[in-house]
Amino acid sequence: MNIKLENFYKVCKQHGLKLTPQRIEIYRVLLESKEHPSAEMVYEKIHQKFPNVSFDTVNRTLNTLNDIGAAFIVEGSGDVKRFDGNCSNHQHYKCVKCKKIFDFSHENFDNIHVPEILAGDFKVLRATVYIEGLCKSCQEQK
Amino acid sequence: MNIKLENFYKVCKQHGLKLTPQRIEIYRVLLESKEHPSAEMVYEKIHQKFPNVSFDTVNRTLNTLNDIGAAFIVEGSGDVKRFDGNCSNHQHYKCVKCKKIFDFSHENFDNIHVPEILAGDFKVLRATVYIEGLCKSCQEQK
DNA sequence: TGACAAATAGGAATGATTCCTATATAAGAA
DNA sequence: TTCTTATATAGGAATCATTCCTATTTGTCA
Numbered sequence: 001m002n003i004k005l006e007n008f009y010k011v012c013k014q015h016g017l018k019l020t021p022q023r024i025e026i027y028r029v030l031l032e033s034k035e036h037p038s039a040e041m042v043y044e045k046i047h048q049k050f051p052n053v054s055f056d057t058v059n060r061t062l063n064t065l066n067d068i069g070a071a072f073i074v075e076g077s078g079d080v081k082r083f084d085g086n087c088s089n090h091q092h093y094k095c096v097k098c099k100k101i102f103d104f105s106h107e108n109f110d111n112i113h114v115p116e117i118l119a120g121d122f123k124v125l126r127a128t129v130y131i132e133g134l135c136k137s138c139q140e141q142k
Numbered sequence: 143m144n145i146k147l148e149n150f151y152k153v154c155k156q157h158g159l160k161l162t163p164q165r166i167e168i169y170r171v172l173l174e175s176k177e178h179p180s181a182e183m184v185y186e187k188i189h190q191k192f193p194n195v196s197f198d199t200v201n202r203t204l205n206t207l208n209d210i211g212a213a214f215i216v217e218g219s220g221d222v223k224r225f226d227g228n229c230s231n232h233q234h235y236k237c238v239k240c241k242k243i244f245d246f247s248h249e250n251f252d253n254i255h256v257p258e259i260l261a262g263d264f265k266v267l268r269a270t271v272y273i274e275g276l277c278k279s280c281q282e283q284k
Numbered sequence: 285t286g287a288c289a290a291a292t293a294g295g296a297a298t299g300a301t302t303c304c305t306a307t308a309t310a311a312g313a314a
Numbered sequence: 315t316t317c318t319t320a321t322a323t324a325g326g327a328a329t330c331a332t333t334c335c336t337a338t339t340t341g342t343c344a
Contacts, residue, residue: 016320016321017321017322018309018310018311018320018321018322019310019311020309020310020321020322020323022322022323023322038300039300039301040300052324053323053324054323054324054325054326055301055324055325056301056302056303056323056324056325056326057322057323057324059300059301059302060302060322060323061322063301063302072219073219073220074219075217075218075219075272075274076217076218076219077214077215077216077217077218077223078215078223078332080299080300080301081219081220081300081301093264095264096267104257106257108255112271113250114273115246115248121277121278122235122237122273122275122276122277122278123275123276123281124273124274124275125238125274125275125276126272126273126274126275127271127272127273127274128271128272128273129254129269129270129271129272130217130268130269130270130271130272131256131264131266131268131269131270132217132266132267132268132269133264133265133266133267133268134264134265134267135263135264136263136264139265158289158290159290159291160289160290160291160340160341160342161341161342162290162291162292162340162341164291164292165291180331181331181332182331194293195292195293196292196293196294196295197293197294197332198292198293198294198295198332198333198334199291199292199293201331201332201333202291202292202333203291205332205333220301222330222331222332223331223332
């Protein structure tokens with residue numbers, strides 16, 4: 001049994017969520033995906049295997065995963081929501097043209113020290129470095 | 143004459159953009175706004191003064207401002223686009239509940255050193271620290 | 285002043301996301 | 315195991331943000 005899946009079961013129980021086959025499969029697909037998929041992208045994959053799972057269920061479930069901390073919505077500036085099931089500390093780089101999202105890690109960024117001023121008044125849930133630009137192949141296309 | 147507006151005229155000319163009254167007013171409203179407004183919020187303000195400016199013009203213009211670097215789209219995770227006319231180096235904190243966006247500055251964050259690995263393959267256009275959480279008043283509301 | 289490329293208004297269209305509701309089902313209790 | 319019930323789901327409709335379409339208007343430059 002996958003350790004991550006096992007832990008997922010635990011987190012669901014902690015939040016009083018049922019372990020439906022749909023929910024488990026959606027989480028599995030997200031975990032295996034490296035492309036930071038949108039709800040639509042997850043739905044396509046699920047649909048191949050289980051043709052009668054609805055888009056609404058996929059979308060609702062992805063948002064639920066975000067709510068319970070089993071996944072999160074990748075930061076970005078104004079495109080469709082993209083989800084990430086990898087909750088270990090890492091950062092994102094996004095190409096503004098092809099919308100591909102790349103992971104990267106950097107010691108200084110993975111342990112951001114939130115300034116005191118903020119830490120006092122705000123409850124910080126996530127702190128990340130977000131980089132936006134043009135990937136190699138989009139640069140070449142001009 | 144406002145120095146920022148004067149500079150805006152210059153930037154528009156550099157990009158071959160006409161100085162229409164609508165464009166100028168939209169930029170003015172964005173500059174004066176402290177709330178990182180959405181297109182809808184800018185439209186509301188414009189509409190009070192100039193009832194016959196269309197929403198499309200507001201939205202299109204805000205995106206144009208982003209394209210020419212006179213403004214930018216604030217990073218976030220999946221809500222409506224929010225715009226910022228303050229192009230000097232600063233970071234954002236966003237409340238996941240009320241969606242308010244707060245500015246903050248921090249020496250270390252305002253000069254992010256992008257790792258070599260990225261710098262080689264990608265053309266970095268923007269690098270920011272993005273913090274998400276609950277603001278004081280939303281914490282109190284539970 | 286005249287010509288023309290660019291911008292606008294207004295409404296229609298699109299696309300993403302969420303809501304609605306009748307039905308199905310996971311999971312704890314008996 | 316079977317019963318009970320709160321939760322989740324499918325499918326489609328509705329909503330909301332954003333963009334597109336096109337006839338008309340308007341900066342801007344010669």
